[in-house]
Amino acid sequence: MRKRAEDPRKPLSLPVIHILLALAEGARHGYAIKQDVEERTGGAIRLGPGTLYEAIQRLLDGGLIEEGAADDEPANGQVAQRRYYALTARGWDVLREELRRLGAILDHARANPRLRKGLV
Amino acid sequence: MRKRAEDPRKPLSLPVIHILLALAEGARHGYAIKQDVEERTGGAIRLGPGTLYEAIQRLLDGGLIEEGAADDEPANGQVAQRRYYALTARGWDVLREELRRLGAILDHARANPRLRKGLV
DNA sequence: CGTATACATATCGTCTAACGATACGTCATG
DNA sequence: CATGACGTATCGTTAGACGATATGTATACG
Numbered sequence: 001m002r003k004r005a006e007d008p009r010k011p012l013s014l015p016v017i018h019i020l021l022a023l024a025e026g027a028r029h030g031y032a033i034k035q036d037v038e039e040r041t042g043g044a045i046r047l048g049p050g051t052l053y054e055a056i057q058r059l060l061d062g063g064l065i066e067e068g069a070a071d072d073e074p075a076n077g078q079v080a081q082r083r084y085y086a087l088t089a090r091g092w093d094v095l096r097e098e099l100r101r102l103g104a105i106l107d108h109a110r111a112n113p114r115l116r117k118g119l120v
Numbered sequence: 121m122r123k124r125a126e127d128p129r130k131p132l133s134l135p136v137i138h139i140l141l142a143l144a145e146g147a148r149h150g151y152a153i154k155q156d157v158e159e160r161t162g163g164a165i166r167l168g169p170g171t172l173y174e175a176i177q178r179l180l181d182g183g184l185i186e187e188g189a190a191d192d193e194p195a196n197g198q199v200a201q202r203r204y205y206a207l208t209a210r211g212w213d214v215l216r217e218e219l220r221r222l223g224a225i226l227d228h229a230r231a232n233p234r235l236r237k238g239l240v
Numbered sequence: 241c242g243t244a245t246a247c248a249t250a251t252c253g254t255c256t257a258a259c260g261a262t263a264c265g266t267c268a269t270g
Numbered sequence: 271c272a273t274g275a276c277g278t279a280t281c282g283t284t285a286g287a288c289g290a291t292a293t294g295t296a297t298a299c300g
Contacts, residue, residue, distance in 0.1 A: 011134055011164065011165065013133075013134070013257075013258085014131055014133070014134070015257090015258070016257095017225065018225075021225065021228065021229060024229070024232050024234065024235055025232065029277075029278090030277070030278065030279095031276065031277050031278080032277095034277095040228060041221075041224075044131065044221065045131065046259095047258095047259095048258080048259050048260055048261090049259090049260085049261090049262095049277095049278075049279070049280090050257090050258070050259055050260065050261090050279090050280080050281085051257080051258050051259060051260095052278095053278065053279060053280085054257075054258080054259095054279095054280090055257085055258090058257085081265080081266075081277070081278070082276095082277065082278085083277090083278075092234070092235075095235070096235060096237075096238035096239065097238075099225075099226060099229050099235065099238075099239055100238065100239060101161075101164065102222050102225060102226055103226055103239060104161075105137070105138075105141065105219075105222060106219060106222055106223055106226060108141065108160060109141060109144070109219050112144050112145065114144065114212065115144055115212075115215070115216060115219065117216075118216035118217075118219075118220065119216065119219055119220060119223065133286075133287085135286090135287070149248075149249090150248070150249065151247060151248050151249080152248095154248095166288095167287095167288095168287080168288050168289055168290090169248095169249075169250075169251090169288090169289085169290090169291095170250095170251080170252085170286095170287070170288055170289065170290090171286085171287050171288060171289090172249095173249065173250060173251085174250095174251090174286075174287085174288095175286085175287090178285095178286085201248070201249070201294080201295075202247095202248065202249085203248090203249075
């Protein structure tokens, strides 16, 4: 009993959350995820190829995402050897669960006067 | 130029955020932080001694926390060999910055109808 | 009194994942 | 035809998470 495909209870890492969040907007290929995340975070999160594709592989193994067709499939024959990914039902669930966790952190932080000052 | 004490731009890990969050409520010693985090997260985040004390050491090195006296110093002579920690000014800033980042993630997620459903 | 248990800190070894470098390939531009 | 953006993949290094283990103190219990 060495391999445990995925323990749903274990919180996701920040890079993974961002990848999932990008895919929550629609099916995307790796490079598009990278651009999406960098743009959205204003460059704060910068996904290198290692982080990106290794994370994608792990997410595939864990059944949180799956390879498939693009949402906005261009009539283009073959632009390049792109691989499109989309969230699975499980992926949606896990992402929502993770966001709920982050929400709880923020709620807790906002209950602290010393922290609220800087937090809208 | 190998050692960079701390790059303020680099996002913190979840365990570290939780530790900082516990200290945002007042000075605490390691074991109290552990209990605090476990209780607050309903057991979802469980800090083992390795994670905990190694993170504390890194935070000390980075100047985000400092060793000091307890808030609620008991009149007790010496309960045990406890080490109390508190956030530094820099620690408060970094934590607020980090929470702002998490807030941005949540705002973005809430803009997605498919994600809003599960997120209050 | 002795021992079990909760409290408290510290270190070590292992393993996962982040990260940057590198590589390979396609496509458009000049 | 070379340069650079696009796109995927793998490798080596390193940081950090994690559990096991060690050590010690205070306290409850029989």
